Amino acid sequence: MGSARFNIIVVGGGAAGFFAAIACAEARPGCRVIILERGPECLAKVRISGGGRCNVTHSCFEPRELVTRYPRGNRELIGPFQRFQPRHTIEWFEKRGVTLKTEEDGRMFPTTDQSATIIECLTRSAREAGVVVRTSTSVTQVARRVPSGFSVVLTNGEQIDGDQLLLATGGSRTRGQGEAAVALGHTLEEPVPSLFTFHVPVPWLTELAGVSVDPVEVSVPGTKLRERGPMLITHKGVSGPAILRLSAWGARELHALDYRFPLEIRWFPALTPAGLEAAFEERRSSQGARRVTNSPMAPLTARLWERLVGAAGLRRETTWAMLSRDDRSRLVRQLSATTVKVEGKTMNQDEFVTCGGVRLKEVDFRTMQSRVCPGLYFAGEVLDIDGITGGFNFQAAWTTGWIAGQSMAAACAAAVPETI
Numbered sequence: 001m002g003s004a005r006f007n008i009i010v011v012g013g014g015a016a017g018f019f020a021a022i023a024c025a026e027a028r029p030g031c032r033v034i035i036l037e038r039g040p041e042c043l044a045k046v047r048i049s050g051g052g053r054c055n056v057t058h059s060c061f062e063p064r065e066l067v068t069r070y071p072r073g074n075r076e077l078i079g080p081f082q083r084f085q086p087r088h089t090i091e092w093f094e095k096r097g098v099t100l101k102t103e104e105d106g107r108m109f110p111t112t113d114q115s116a117t118i119i120e121c122l123t124r125s126a127r128e129a130g131v132v133v134r135t136s137t138s139v140t141q142v143a144r145r146v147p148s149g150f151s152v153v154l155t156n157g158e159q160i161d162g163d164q165l166l167l168a169t170g171g172s173r174t175r176g177q178g179e180a181a182v183a184l185g186h187t188l189e190e191p192v193p194s195l196f197t198f199h200v201p202v203p204w205l206t207e208l209a210g211v212s213v214d215p216v217e218v219s220v221p222g223t224k225l226r227e228r229g230p231m232l233i234t235h236k237g238v239s240g241p242a243i244l245r246l247s248a249w250g251a252r253e254l255h256a257l258d259y260r261f262p263l264e265i266r267w268f269p270a271l272t273p274a275g276l277e278a279a280f281e282e283r284r285s286s287q288g289a290r291r292v293t294n295s296p297m298a299p300l301t302a303r304l305w306e307r308l309v310g311a312a313g314l315r316r317e318t319t320w321a322m323l324s325r326d327d328r329s330r331l332v333r334q335l336s337a338t339t340v341k342v343e344g345k346t347m348n349q350d351e352f353v354t355c356g357g358v359r360l361k362e363v364d365f366r367t368m369q370s371r372v373c374p375g376l377y378f379a380g381e382v383l384d385i386d387g388i389t390g391g392f393n394f395q396a397a398w399t400t401g402w403i404a405g406q407s408m409a410a411a412c413a414a415a416v417p418e419t420i
Contacts, residue, residue, distance in 0.1 A: 006032045006132070007412045009152055009162035011139055011180065013037025015046055016380025016397035016404075017168030018122050023405025024412065025129035031412035033131045034160065036152070038138040043119050045170070049394070050107075054115035056093070057086040057398070058391040059102045069392045071194070071249045072355055073385030076365045077396065084399045092398075096121050105241075107391050142180045148375060164375045164408050168401065171354030171381040181358050181382065185372040189384040191356030192255040196247045198263060199344035200237030204307045209235040211304050217269035218242050221262050221339070225250040228269050233304075236346060238263070244389045247345070251355035251386075259345045265338040267300060267308065276332045280323065288321035292331075295320065308334055353393055357384040368404035375411075377404040 008024055010017045013035045025033045035042065046054055060066045063081035067074040086108070090100050093110075098121045100108045110117040126133060141153040142165065150165040167180055171191065178188040200206065214230035218238075225246055232240035247254065254261065268276065279297065287295055293316050296305030310316075312334035314327050323331075360383060362372050370376040379400040387393045 003159040003161060004034075005161045006034045007163050008033040008166065008408050009150065009160060009164070010035045010166045010168060011142075011152070012166075012168035012170060012380070012382070013039070013042030013133065013135065014168060014170050014380060014397070015043065015122075015394055016170075016382075016401040017166065018043060018126060019398050019401030020166055020168060020377075020379050020405040020408070021131045022122065022125045022129055023402045024409045025126070025131050025405075027406055027409035028412045029130075031409060033129075034162075035126070035131060035133045036137045036139060036154075036160070037133070037135045040136050042133060042135060043122060046119055046122075046394075047115050049115060050109060052115050053109045053113045054118045055107050055109060055391040055394065056100055056118060057089045057108045057395045059086060059106045059108055061085060061087050066392075066395075069390070070385060070387045070396070071251065073360060073383065073396065076360050076363075077385070077399070080365055080399045080403055084402045086395055088402075089395060089398050092402075093118075093121060096125060105390070139180065142183055144184060144373065150375065164377065164411060166377040166379060166404055166408065167358075167382050168379045168404075169382050171357065171386075178357065178382070181378075184370070184376055186362055186370065187359040189356045189359055191354045192251055193345065193347055193353075194248045194251040194355040194386045195244050195353040195389055196345040196347045197234065197239035197243055198237045198247070198342045199259075199346060200263065200340045201343055202340050204311060205233060205340060206235055206237065208233045208301075208304055208307065211301050212240065213267065213299060213301075213304070215269055216242060217266040218246055219264045219266075220246070220250065220254075221264055223250065223253055225253065231265070237342070238265075241389060248353075248355075248386065248388045254345075259342065261342050262339050263342050265340070267335045267338065268297070273332050273336050276335055277328065280320070280328055280331070283320045284323060289319055291316065292318050292320055292323060292327075308338065311338070353386055354381060355384070355386050357382050360384050365403075367407035368400055369407060377408060379404045 010021045021033045021035050067077050099111045101111045102108050138155045139152050140155050143151045145151050149163050152160045211233045215228050216231045217228045219226040227242045227246040229242035230240045231242045293306050293309045296302045312330045368377050380397040
């Protein structure tokens with residue numbers, strides 16, 4: 001097979017790779033950029049994110065507050081977020097005709113509520129900037145050329161040479177997916193899942209699939225892991241923002257526990273045990289003749305309340321006036337610390353997020369260039385960076401991609417490729 005030469009080779013056609021390619025080509029017209037995507041289409045994760053709406057970013061505009069949403073990479077991202085943060089993302093898309101809207105929880109989506117809007121914007125911008133895009137193109141080998149530059153070999157035997165190389169291959173589900181970085185001298189932090197839901201095979205809970213409670217507090221006894229927010233009961237266990245955040249912050253600890261651990265649920269996080277006792281006493285006075293099991297406390301649904309009262313060991317005929325000291329104590333314990341056993345995890349395979357990737361100290365976050373291999377750059381989840389749910393992983397992709405693109409443009413010699 002023949003070979004082609006470009007100034008910039010981008011391996012990975014996801015959000016970070018596309019954004020970097022566009023940033024580079026727009027900043028340095030004439031700089032020849034190619035994206036190599038192994039899948040049949042680029043931006044596949046963008047298409048399915050947010051239930052097909054694409055959670056582009058989050059309305060958090062203070063860099064030091066923004067970095068608190070990243071279990072890994074928070075210190076390294078402070079500088080980059082000073083240069084390109086959600087405000088810049090909003091402006092970038094608005095300049096290209098895409099308006100974003102903010103929902104109550106801070107998540108930001110295109111006003112069309114269609115991820116296709118974001119994909120069309122990115123693909124159009126890449127095309128207008130002259131970026132060459134090749135899909136269904138897998139890279140089998142990368143090598144440093146002498147005296148400078150890189151060679152990329154494809155599965156069909158074709159070779160592509162470039163002056164600079166950007167790896168934006170996404171989260172490494174296995175160490176094998178990080179081979180290109182390792183081949184060029186880098187170290188990988190062990191990849192493990194992040195942002196996953198919990199299997200809780202407790203019938204009284206899973207029979208309530210579809211019930212949501214906001215807020216609850218969830219924690220893992222024996223660790224410092226604790227989160228507060230909405231929780232959704234599923235047919236397999238529990239999910240929702242509180243659970244996903246807990247899984248992100250505890251990615252390595254929960255992996256070490258083989259995803260088998262006790263989970264403590266506090267159904268009324270704003271009430272202390274004494275506060276619950278006071279609420280019970282008020283009901284004894286105002287609703288004494290009513291059965292406890294038929295008198296749910298908001299925001300719990302009637303069905304969930306009934307199951308919790310039953311799990312506390314109260315008889316169905318017990319009224320508030322009949323509530324004994326022991327009954328009261330058991331119900332307080334149940335509402336303050338329902339403990340269930342987690343027996344595994346579930347992930348959306350398409351929206352898979354990993355903890356792990358290229359070791360951060362080996363990358364210069366002022367340019368996103370490798371400290372180990374000059375001319376090599378990184379962007380997105382290939383790095384050991386991951387955020388909680390809510391648009392933060394995309395923002396890290398936009399930020400690191402934009403900085404990498406600007407840096408590569410500054411170094412681009414704008415040479416004309418030998419072949420295309």
